[in-house]
Amino acid sequence: MEDIGSPDDYVTTVRDVSDHVEIKKESLNHHKTQLDPNGPFSSLAPEFMNAWMSTEYFYLAQPSTGEPQEDILADLI
Structure with a gap:
């Protein structure tokens, strides 16, 4: 399977x-x-699917300070 995501x-x-x-x-x-x-996700064991779906990863479309962000909306307000 090809890499997924960024x-x-x-x-x-x-x-x-x-x-x-x-x-x-x-x-x-x-x-x-x-x-x-x-597809490849249809055959995943339920515990693996749960673990995989338990984390969301985001990235800013524009460069930031390079520090990890806690609030993905912080720079928009």
Whole structure:
């Protein structure tokens, strides 16, 4: 499988979203075009899928100070 997402050094914010994994999975199930039933994610063990979906990674489209961000909206306000 090809790499998914962006290079690690682009990431400026990492958020634990483990409290929201079930709703994320429900959302995917309501949008069948988002998850190929024959794709690589369809055969993942539930515990691995939960772990994978428990963290969200963000990066700023414009350069920042280089320091990790806690609030992805901080520079917009």
